[in-house]
Amino acid sequence: MRTVRLTVYRFDPTSDERPRYASYEVPYRSGMTVLDSLLYVKEKLDHTLAIRYSCRMGICGSCGMTVNGLPRLACYTQVKEVGWRIKVEPLKNHPLVRDLVTDFTDFFRKYKSMRPWLIRTDAEEQENPTKQYTQSDAELERYIQFSYCISCGLCYAACPVVTALPEFPGPQALASLYRFLADTRDHGRRERLRIVDEAVGLWRCHFAGSCSQVCPKGVDPALAIQLLRREAMRG
Amino acid sequence: MRTVRSQARSYPLVLKTMLVPVGYTVERWSYTLQRVTGVVVTLYFVLHVVETGNFIGGPNVWYVPPKDFAAAYYQHVKELLHNPVFDAGLVVIGWMVAFHTINGIRLTLAHFGITLGKPARVDPESPPRSFSNLQRAIFWASIALATFAAVYSVDALFGVLSG
Amino acid sequence: MRERNVMLVHYVSGIGILVFGAVHLFTVFFTKPLGETIWETTMLFEGHQFAVLEVYRNALLATSLWFLLLFTTIHALNGLRVIITELFPVPVVRTASKYVLFALGVFLMVYGTRTIIIAHMIG
Incomplete structure (x- = not known):
């Protein structure tokens, strides 16, 4: 089975000294979005990962993050569209709350x-x-x-x-x-x-x-x- | 809720954002180039005003006839400024002046909504209307004309074209 | 001055540079034939005479050069002000830079005007 390699920005200001990047291998399935892959990580691999999302269909505007260097909605971005190695970081220009969650x-x-x-x-x-x-x-x-x-x-x-x-x-x-x-x-x-x-x-x-x-x-x-x-x- | 404000602003990040538009569209490259060329041409302008002023008398103008001063000063200026490195720098300035001028016209038109598309209902298949063909054509024209200006500058400073 | 008016001045001075800059380039650069450098023609020193100085014997061209100086000074310094405003979001830096830029503008106008007058007189 094809896997997606996610590199995810991790930083909890309440406990961590400095940010780090964590890597996860996620099994790919047809139609998978970046948000799907992050939810897989949260459910199966590392439940401490903080992300914000709601509608999963590009309407609520909650899951904005930097995907491979560009700001995108994670639910609106197909894995196939951005490649099999995906770097996910929080949105720039917004103060960070934790991991991929920013303060609006x-x-x-x-x-x-x-x-x-x-x-x-x-x-x-x-x-x-x-x-x-x-x-x-x-x-x-x-x-x-x-x-x-x-x-x-x-x-x-x-x-x-x-x-x-x-x-x-x-x-x-x-x-x-x-x-x-x-x-x-x-x-x-x-x-x-x-x-x-x-x-x-x-x-x-x-x-x-x-x-x-x-x-x-x-x-x-x-x-x-x-x-x-x-x-x-x-x- | 504790948030990290430092993520929002640091000088390395600001300079990288301003100067490295990799991954973005030509409009972002235009922003970076317009800014860099503006600063460099401004530096050239200041030096140009100072040097031409020095050439015709400089601070000694009150007691030295300017023409005699220029005659005496000419060899000094030529030795100082006429070298391949400086001349190559002037070719780059030629490129920058032409680019900043033509791209400046493009930006002035765009800033008044001219050359951009009209707002309408969203068409998911079409690119943003502000990325109009006309506006982008002027950007590429500014690159082309700047390159032409650089070629002319090479000739003006190194004399490579045949008359 | 309202920011709208400052930016209007920025656009107008840009157009002014386009017009008078074109005159400057045509009179200074395009007087030379292809294949010859400005060091051989425009800047030629011959009997205490520079080709570039001769251009400014003409009062109209000398005046156009003064307008180019004025518009370029305004446009360039306002451009720097904008960049400083964005790079240094600190009120004291912004205020101090305005005085520095104003002083630089006065210097450029005085020194440049002096050059044009002398070039006109000895050209």
Whole structure:
């Protein structure tokens, strides 16, 4: 039977002096994902391995990790796709909790700071709507792509600016801001542009495109950020 | 919950991320090259302003006629700067100036959303729309034109082409 | 100054460099025939006369060179500011670097302007 050789980053800050890599041989079966192979390790070989996952089908965005050097969703990555020797590490740019589990506190704080909800000037109408908010297909297409984000943090891990500048909001937060800015139902344009027009804000994106390369949902944050930049230039 | 913040940032990691874009797309290579060429050309620019200033009088301009000074200084400059290593360095600068210029035009257009695709419904079979053919063609054009500029620079400094 | 305006200046100065840099290259480099080095033509020393200096006898070309100096200084130093902002996320370094870069900009403008004026006068 064909086996997969997993090299897994192991580090428990509460007991270990320094990180180490552990190797495991996992029997391959057709259709096996990287998450399947890690779960095999956890169930059969080493139950102390810490991983985070939930839906196993690329929807919840919990199992982001660095697989052979690139951020990927473990449940969305076929073993066959990445080879028979797989190196699995935690996501970069996120503080480490243990083994492959990272802390998303900063990530979600930045997301929230973008006010990712519809801002309306008619609060009363919003609370007690008297009619539907209608949109044309063309209006929907301006932002629908960016609303597929599952907040898995892969773009944030791939962004070279976040590595250098941890205060940078990151691709996910900026793209989510554009998602609402481009929505015809939103009234928060000025407020949103003020949030990102900072020295360590929107303008520090250099279109390295790594966010769009690794996004598992086709959100293309790099496109959203460039369009946001155009809007910010218009003022 | 105890987390390890040091994983998030260290200078070796920052420099590696900035300077080694292996495994990523041409946009990431463009980011690295634009940054490196920008810094090197800036250094060249500062030295160029200083050297041309020194050439025409330098700090002695108040009491030496600049033309006479330049006449006396010319041989010194030639001996100092006209050597194969320095000339080869200027060829590299020629490549970098051309690359930074053309890629800079590409980035300016991209930063205003020009040359990129329009947002639309997600098509899992298609690459991200920001990785448009046009935008990438300009990147490769910047590499090609920079190489042309380097060839011209070789001729300007070593005189290898026939007139 | 709002970051938006700083970046607008960055783009505009980049376009300025494109225009005036092209003039600089055409006037200085493309005056020489193929196969001859700048050491033989552009920088030629002959009767106390440099070909490159002669170019700047023309007031219009000398002025275009000054604009190239201005735009390059702005663009280059703002580029350095951006890199320093990203490499050193420490407020005191950022503030100090702004003063250093401003001083470098003043030096480049003063020394470069002086060179252009003299080159124009003796060209």
